[in-house]
Amino acid sequence: MTLKEIAQEAGVSISTVSRVINQSNSGAASKEVQDRIWEIVRRTNYTPNSSAQNLKSGKTSSGQASSHSIACLFARKPDAITDPFFSQLARSIEKEAFKQNYILKYSFTAIDIQHPSTFHLITNNQVDGVAILGRCNKQLLSFLKKHFNYVIYTGLNSLNAKYDQVLCEGHLASEHAIEYLIGLGHTRIAYVGETQNEERYIGYCSTLRKHKIPIRNDFVSNVMLCSEGGYRGTKALLARTREITAVFAPNDLTAIGVMRAIQEEGLRIPEDISVISIDDIDMAQYLSPMLTTVHVPLDEMGKMAAKTLIDRIQGGHHLPMKISVPFYLAVRESCGSPRKMDL
Amino acid sequence: MTLKEIAQEAGVSISTVSRVINQSNSGAASKEVQDRIWEIVRRTNYTPNSSAQNLKSGKTSSGQASSHSIACLFARKPDAITDPFFSQLARSIEKEAFKQNYILKYSFTAIDIQHPSTFHLITNNQVDGVAILGRCNKQLLSFLKKHFNYVIYTGLNSLNAKYDQVLCEGHLASEHAIEYLIGLGHTRIAYVGETQNEERYIGYCSTLRKHKIPIRNDFVSNVMLCSEGGYRGTKALLARTREITAVFAPNDLTAIGVMRAIQEEGLRIPEDISVISIDDIDMAQYLSPMLTTVHVPLDEMGKMAAKTLIDRIQGGHHLPMKISVPFYLAVRESCGSPRKMDL
């Protein structure tokens, strides 16, 4: 079904049909004609050909055509989508976007965004804006800068002030967690997770420093942020030293592996070693012991991200906004005071 | 950059540029002209406007234009994307598709696929094929039937023989798990998970029946497939009866909640109650106790799904294929023999 066919059947011109369907008031049609057109539209299940729409309205040189759609880019690592932190974020972004009549058009994960075919799709003004989930490197950033007017960083602090951001301030979240441990009496706190470009690690360091607690190299295991990483890192850590009384993992996924490794070594959580992390993914409260973790309001973040991005697209604001979400410590079972003999 | 501009700069006609770029030999150009054109293309980073391409080549009535892209539809429930089973599947589909120069264009999760705006996007021949993740209802199915030539079911048995399928036979996986429990000596095996339209539940029932073990209503908790569901279902179950010696959960996510509930009641796994499930998501082996579960080769499934769908798109086969992936039991720590007194 095309406008032409509808026009023929309704006995009017194509322009009239177009205007009626798009409700552009400029050249209104009579109630009669409108009804006739809508009847045909509904009966034939007509849907506009978006290629034609885009082609027509996508002015190459000046304005962008609005496709009422946005994209999600999992920038951090290839399988970010399998990290609940990001997939939950994507889900809530989509939900909110949908509410506002935008759709989540692409959500790329394991692919190289700069591959020619992707490049095509992305650059043919097919999406109005992009939400970057996770940090992205310089190269990717400059690529995006070139091709998108509307970009928002979601999830992690990007250290880039040019675009909107909805983020969880990693160093603050870490501080929250570490302060809690210190409050319980811990001083020998290990770190298991990525250390490079990881502000959650920076928060770990700065908070210890603040309390004049030296950062010991043998207390730090640099591993990838996943259960396996947590497991391996902790195994190595415990092979190195048994002095620690607590482990801080930068995310829950890692903490799961950390806990496993500790328990496998015959140690108890929290009696022998406390475990704390950040994120509070759905399953955190169903682990044994229930994970004490800094709750990051993922759904709220996603919602805010979508709102902000769409507002920006619609010209609602022009200066880069930086929205930090609040978090709180979900105190559960995996942390306790260190035993006397440890102190 | 448009063909027109390139043509101008190269001093040739648009048609020539188009033909050179698309390497359609019909009206070849001289080596000289070709070089000149390609030089401009590369220098200016020209990318064809896919809207125009689609518009032109997407014959409404006859053949479809190939966009070298596919879509993923999370059909089962709104937040399927946060279930590692599905997100891992999506990831591997994308990976393989990308290898074959297809891209994963849309992946809808929490949205109503039949909403007008989505409908538009989907039906404007913007994707070559669709991979449905999870089971989908009649309504959705007939919708898809109408609008897509190429559809593949991935993950779960769809009981529909018209389309390609790459699946894990749920009842067999269940049988695998239950047989193992029975082999260990269990007879009082509970089920915690969805019961409607759930073939993993069917497998649970049929395997028990096969062994002449009656299916007790009070051993079955009908809850949603997530950690919370597992937790609540098991809590209710244990409030009802303490006779059970094992719990079968249809997926790992649910099993996490099941384990938590059991441990919270002061019972030990596997000494007091064994827990078994299906999927073997990444973190299954980092739980305490390590989860004994039926390993489903998700990466292989996704890979096969993408391969099959693309092969179908390219006309490689025409009859619906049904590919079942093999699975094996990953025996770990969460199952043991029931204590003597239980028997």
Place this chain on the structure above:
DNA sequence: TGAATATACCCAAACGTTTGCGTAAATTAT
């Protein structure tokens, strides 16, 4: 009653491609 305005419509150009057809010039065959 005539002029101004509003209503209800249509025409046609444009968006960037692809492609059938046409046609000169260059090459080959006879």
Place this chain on the structure above:
DNA sequence: ATAATTTACGCAAACGTTTGGGTATATTCA
């Protein structure tokens, strides 16, 4: 040397929309 063929291109239509600029007819105002 002429005819037949090939090579190397250009012209223009078409895909389905949107939209600026029309033009009749109908309504309102002075």
